[in-house]
Amino acid sequence: MTKLLEINDLTVRFSGKRTVHAINNVSLSMEQGETLALLGESGSGKSVTLKALLGLLPPKRSSVEGSIHVNGTDVLSLSGKALQRYRGAEVSMVFQEPALALDPVYTVGHQIAESVMRHKGVSKADALSTALDMLDRVRIPSANRRLHSYPHELSGGMRQRVMIALALACRPRLLLADEPTTALDATVQIQILLLLRELQKEFGMGVIFVTHDIGVAVEISERVAVMYAGQIVEEGTTREIIRDGRHPYTQGLLAANLHDVARGARLNAIPGAPPALEVKPDACPFAPRCSHVMPACRAALPPMVTTEGRRRVACLHADAVVAAE
Amino acid sequence: MSVTETYAPSADTGGPGQPLLIVRDLQKHFPVSGGLLGRTQAKVQAVDRVSFSVKKGETLGIVGESGCGKSTTAKLLIGLTEKDRGEIIFDGHALGERLSLKDLRRGVQMVFQDSYATLNPRLTILDSVAFGAQVQGLADPKCLARKMMDRVGLDPNRFAHRYPHELSGGQRQRVNIARALAMSPRLVVLDEAVSALDKSVEAQVLNLLGDLRAEFGLTYIFISHDLNVVRFISDRILVMYLGEVVEVAPVDSIWAEQAHPYTRSLFSAMPSMDPDDRTKEPPLVGDPPNPINPPKGCRFHTRCRFAAEACKTKVPKLAGLSGNADHLVACHLHDAASGHPKAGQGVPA
Numbered sequence: 001m002t003k004l005l006e007i008n009d010l011t012v013r014f015s016g017k018r019t020v021h022a023i024n025n026v027s028l029s030m031e032q033g034e035t036l037a038l039l040g041e042s043g044s045g046k047s048v049t050l051k052a053l054l055g056l057l058p059p060k061r062s063s064v065e066g067s068i069h070v071n072g073t074d075v076l077s078l079s080g081k082a083l084q085r086y087r088g089a090e091v092s093m094v095f096q097e098p099a100l101a102l103d104p105v106y107t108v109g110h111q112i113a114e115s116v117m118r119h120k121g122v123s124k125a126d127a128l129s130t131a132l133d134m135l136d137r138v139r140i141p142s143a144n145r146r147l148h149s150y151p152h153e154l155s156g157g158m159r160q161r162v163m164i165a166l167a168l169a170c171r172p173r174l175l176l177a178d179e180p181t182t183a184l185d186a187t188v189q190i191q192i193l194l195l196l197r198e199l200q201k202e203f204g205m206g207v208i209f210v211t212h213d214i215g216v217a218v219e220i221s222e223r224v225a226v227m228y229a230g231q232i233v234e235e236g237t238t239r240e241i242i243r244d245g246r247h248p249y250t251q252g253l254l255a256a257n258l259h260d261v262a263r264g265a266r267l268n269a270i271p272g273a274p275p276a277l278e279v280k281p282d283a284c285p286f287a288p289r290c291s292h293v294m295p296a297c298r299a300a301l302p303p304m305v306t307t308e309g310r311r312r313v314a315c316l317h318a319d320a321v322v323a324a325e
Numbered sequence: 326m327s328v329t330e331t332y333a334p335s336a337d338t339g340g341p342g343q344p345l346l347i348v349r350d351l352q353k354h355f356p357v358s359g360g361l362l363g364r365t366q367a368k369v370q371a372v373d374r375v376s377f378s379v380k381k382g383e384t385l386g387i388v389g390e391s392g393c394g395k396s397t398t399a400k401l402l403i404g405l406t407e408k409d410r411g412e413i414i415f416d417g418h419a420l421g422e423r424l425s426l427k428d429l430r431r432g433v434q435m436v437f438q439d440s441y442a443t444l445n446p447r448l449t450i451l452d453s454v455a456f457g458a459q460v461q462g463l464a465d466p467k468c469l470a471r472k473m474m475d476r477v478g479l480d481p482n483r484f485a486h487r488y489p490h491e492l493s494g495g496q497r498q499r500v501n502i503a504r505a506l507a508m509s510p511r512l513v514v515l516d517e518a519v520s521a522l523d524k525s526v527e528a529q530v531l532n533l534l535g536d537l538r539a540e541f542g543l544t545y546i547f548i549s550h551d552l553n554v555v556r557f558i559s560d561r562i563l564v565m566y567l568g569e570v571v572e573v574a575p576v577d578s579i580w581a582e583q584a585h586p587y588t589r590s591l592f593s594a595m596p597s598m599d600p601d602d603r604t605k606e607p608p609l610v611g612d613p614p615n616p617i618n619p620p621k622g623c624r625f626h627t628r629c630r631f632a633a634e635a636c637k638t639k640v641p642k643l644a645g646l647s648g649n650a651d652h653l654v655a656c657h658l659h660d661a662a663s664g665h666p667k668a669g670q671g672v673p674a
Contacts, residue, residue: 041523141611155612185390186550186594191607193596212524215596219603238600256524258553259598263576264535267557269528273493289525 002072004174004206005030005053010066012048012057012230013280021280022048024230025066032173035200035207037217037238039253040227043274046210049227050176053208054093055083071173089119092167093176097183098159102151108135108162109147112169119170134165137202138195157188161195168199174206181216193219214257218242223310226250229275229285232304236311246313248290284315292317328472332541334509335432337381339417344378345512345544346402346433351375351411353397357617367617371397373568375411376643379512384538384545386559386576388552388591390613394568395548399516402546403433416511431461434505438517440497444489450474451485454504461508473503477533495526499533506537514546519554531558552595556580564588567616567624570643574652584646584654586672587625623657631673633657635664 005028012023023045030036038046051057052064055078068075070091078086095101103111112131113124120127128147135143138161151159160180167175177196181189197220200207209220217224218238225235226247234247245251252270261267272289275281284290287297296316305318353372356365372394379385387395400406402413404426415432418424434457437443444453451470458466471481477499489497498518505513515534519527531554537543549555555562562579564572564587572585583589590608597603609628614620620627626636635657643655661669 041525157612185613186552187390187590187607187609188612190594190596190604191610194604194607213596215598218598218600219596242598242600252525256528257598258528258557261553261557263557266535267528267532269532270525271529273495273526274523 001032003029003069004032004034004071005208006067006069007049007053008067010049010052010068011064012045012052013063014061015063016061019278021277022230023052024280026227026230026232028225028232028235030174030206030208033200033204033206034223035209035221037221037224038208038210038227039212039214039217039224039241041212041274043229043277044227045230046227047178048230050093050178050208050210053174053176054087054091085119088115088167088172089170090172091174091176092170092172093178094160094163094167094180096179098156098163099151101163102159102166104151107148107150108154108166112162112166115166116169130169131165134169135162137168137199138162138165140165156184157191160184160188160192164192164196164199168203168205171203172205174208175200177207177209179210179212182211182213189216190219196220214242214253215259226253229281230277231281231285231314232312233286233315234313240311246307246318247286247315248292248317249286328476329540331469331472332506332509334511334541335416335428337416341381343381343417345381345416346379346546347412347414348378348398348402349376349412349414351398351401351413352409353394353401353406354409369616370568370619371616372401375565375568375570377563377570377573379544379546381511382542382544383560384547384558386555386562387546387548387565388550388555388562389565390550390591392567392613392616393565394616395565396516397568398565399435399514399546399548402514403430403435405435427461431508432510433512433514434508434510435514435516436498436501436505436518438520440494440501440521441489443501444497446489449486449488450479450492450500451481453489453500454507457504458507463508466507470503470507473507474500476506476537477503479503493526495522495530498522498530502530502533502537506541509541510543512544512546514548516548517550518547520549520551527554534558552592564591567613567619569624570655571625572652572654572656573643574649574654578649578652582652584652584659584672585625585656586629586631586658589672590628623655631658631665631667633665633667635668639663 007028010023010026014020014022040046109128109131112134113127116127116130132143132147135146140146140161181192211217221238224238224241225232228249234250245254255268270289275285284297284302287293302314302316304312304314306312351372354368354370357367359366389395401408413420415424415429420429455466455470458469474481479499519530547558556576559576561575566587572588583592593608614627622638623636623641626632641655641657643653646652657663657665658667658672
């Protein structure tokens with residue numbers, strides 16, 4: 001079976017007033033039906049990766065190198081009609097702020113139906129009945145009435161459910177979710193996470209879930225890839241990352257989650273701030289903040305070490321760090 | 326002269342036994358106007374019957390979902406929003422009687438969530454930090470500001486003449502903290518002050534807040550939606566729901582037993598950190614109701630698994646748990662005389 005996703009050496013650079021090397025040689029692969037969390041802080045390149053996958057990067061200001069294949073389709077070569085067919089049908093996206101992503105002047109039913117008509121070529125009546133079915137599946141109460149609601153008439157949690165219904169209406173093979181629960185309250189967030197988990201099983205699609213919250217990653221995904229400064233620094237199953245994070249940055253993130261930290265104790269905080277990425281990193285980008293740094297870290301990019309199966313770490317200490325802790 | 330020596334908070338008046346802040350029956354309803362004549366059509370009951378006190382040197386954490394009145398409460402405390410009703414007593418002096426608003430703001434300072442929106446983009450960092458001290462007529466505000474910047478980890482020689490847009494979010498939040506502390510306050514209200522920061526930067530700022538608390542003998546009110554952060558920094562936790570206080574308790578006590586069904590749901594909604602024990606069922610269904618027309622009786626009864634007739638009509642009072650008077654809860658399940666069929670039995674498992 002073809003791989004759901006194959007990203008090879010993806011490099012994205014934004015130019016303009018200043019240059020930003022947003023993504024630097026990212027490679028990533030996913031099997032069909034897998035859920036992967038992209039974990040990282042702001043500016044680490046999580047969202048840019050998703051945008052590259054949908055061909056949403058502004059063509060005039062960004063240069064993209066490397067390759068992206070989704071189900072064997074070369075995404076970077078798509079344009080025009082082919083790109084339109086691909087977006088929404090093969091891969092679709094749920095954004096962080098549904099109030100901004102939904103069109104305020106159309107009812108939610110209309111918006112879902114529009115996407116169905118476009119991709120499946122069915123009549124408006126059929127598309128509306130698909131929309132109704134989708135609203136039911138995302139557990140919107142009295143879906144029939146909500147079909148005719150405008151986005152502003154819905155609460156934040158409901159809007160995000162609509163967003164999910166819209167994204168899944170054409171049964172994409174891969175769903176991209178860009179911090180879809182960050183703007184929601186905790187009690188609503190957990191509802192949306194469990195809903196996505198259920199729908200993922202039901203539809204058998206792959207999911208890439210971008211988040212900065214390790215707890216959210218644990219709830220939603222089987223695998224986690226940790227990003228820092230436009231690179232993947234570590235990847236493994238959620239269990240491996242949580243129980244045995246090898247990269248010092250992963251370890252710092254785990255500690256900063258404050259789960260089970262003694263009250264009032266001094267936190268083992270990572271000092272400093274992420275690099276600005278105005279030049280392409282030619283050494284370990286985490287070295288300036290790392291407590292295990294050695295001269296070799298500053299001399300060259302650390303190689304990606306694959307330890308077992310699909311577990312990989314980009315750190316010279318990949319094995320030694322664990323022993324030292 | 327070190328920065329600790331320049332720190333000159335107002336004198337303690339009531340001794341350590343007197344709470345630094347007492348809030349009684351605070352209320353704020355925002356009118357919602359509309360229609361052709363712009364008449365008031367409804368009221369957002371943002372804060373209702375809120376009472377609590379903060380002891381000297383303690384940190385009170387306030388948690389709750391958006392729209393529960395956390396931030397409105399904070400703004401009422403320092404007079405940024407005018408209260409409808411209620412008393413604010415700072416170290417024994419009631420606001421409006423023996424305490425002017427200007428004096429209150431000298432003693433109580435606030436740090437907001439959005440570090441960029443709360444700094445004047447046209448003022449340099451140094452001018453921003455010195456601004457309050459200047460308004461209050463403190464001696465040599467610029468020198469004080471430089472010392473305070475240094476104390477929060479911003480080298481004044483590098484940062485004094487920069488503008489807010491030239492700083493990162495973590496640095497800007499340090500500026501906001503320095504600006505608050507330049508007034509030598511005794512109480513600092515931190516309204517989601519670390520929520521917008523990245524996790525690694527958040528940890529740095531939390532460490533800084535802990536150090537400053539010890540060094541200057543500060544009292545904090547720490548508002549956040551992140552229970553892990555609140556637990557880490559607070560001594561006591563206050564839980565709000567739709568404008569009301571539903572539970573107040575020492576951290577360890579509330580971590581051991583969440584006495585209000587809402588608090589319990591809020592705690593269960595925290596993502597699991599164990600891949601082998603993920604959350605199986607969401608603790609609550611639906612979104613919080615609209616505070617414009619909050620439910621009658623107990624405001625949580627529309628989402629509560631244990632709601633009975635009494636909950637729909639009677640407003641529960643905040644009262645101590647039997648055997649643990651420091652742990653206050655407003656729930657009919659804990660009040661033997663409430664008329665709830667399971668009254669006095671506590672929250673069922």
